[in-house]
Amino acid sequence: MQQESGRRSNRDRTEATRSDLIRAARKLFTEKSYAETGTPEIVAEAGVTRGALYHHFADKQALFAAVAEQEAAAVAAEIDDAAPPSLVPRDALIAGSDAYLAAMRLPGRTRLLLLDGPAVLGRVAMDAIDNRHGNRSLREGLVAAMRAQAITRLPVEALTALLAAAFDRAALAIEAGGSAEDYRAVLMALTDGLAPVPHRAPAPARTR
Structure with a gap:
């Protein structure tokens, strides 16, 4: 003992x-x-x-990788807390989006994850970290929304990558002094734009 x-x-x-x-x-x-x-x-x-x-x-770079991993996990945890499975898929996507933007406003976080991360570790390694954390949360939300027919079915990996890039760009712009309200409005419009287009019945033929 x-x-x-x-x-x-x-x-x-x-x-x-x-x-x-x-x-x-x-x-x-x-x-x-x-x-x-x-x-x-x-x-x-x-x-x-x-x-x-x-x-x-092994070296400073390996220590940086551990810091980035922990920081990305913290962001994902905030997203997951804000978007529990009890929310309907569309509301979960919006709540998760807001949580991401809020989480990235922690001082120094955008530089650590979005600037230094790719520069120090390389894009491939940083993408792998993102895919274990924030992108994983986004991907799960998109899959749930597709299954619920709340958004159009699209290739999920490509959709995740492009939306994540938009959110990252917004976080950097807000960090630089851009309007958080403006960037949020555009991101919400992008999300809503994924809704399926309602099927329209063909117009009746005109009679003379």
Whole structure:
């Protein structure tokens, strides 16, 4: 029992050190950017040694990937909380959209996920992170809406990618001072534009 307790204590300390490094790196990456942050600053902020950093992460880029993964998961959690399965699909899409825009207004988050993320990790790796988190939430919402016939059936991967790009662009524009109301109005119009076109019966033939 004592040996098991010791293993658990070591595991807890290891997880705590890793969490401290991610927390410190996130703070510095969002305040200064990835390029302007050095590993000595990170270990000082975390209160650990450089050896501890390299025990958990191969390099600064690997630490950044962990930060981006955690940050993307946090955004997805806010979307999921705002759009529970109890909502009708169209309302869930709108609620999730609003939650995304709100989540991305956390200081430094747009730079971390939308600018530094692709630049540091590459587009493919960053897309993989997005697809595990925010894009996954969007994809599930779109699939539910298609099944409920609330939106037109379209190739879901392509639709997810294009809508996600629109939301990301809106988040960047709002961060730069653009009108949140204007961008939200356009995004809502895009979402509503996915509604199926009502079938129209052919016009009756004219008689002379």
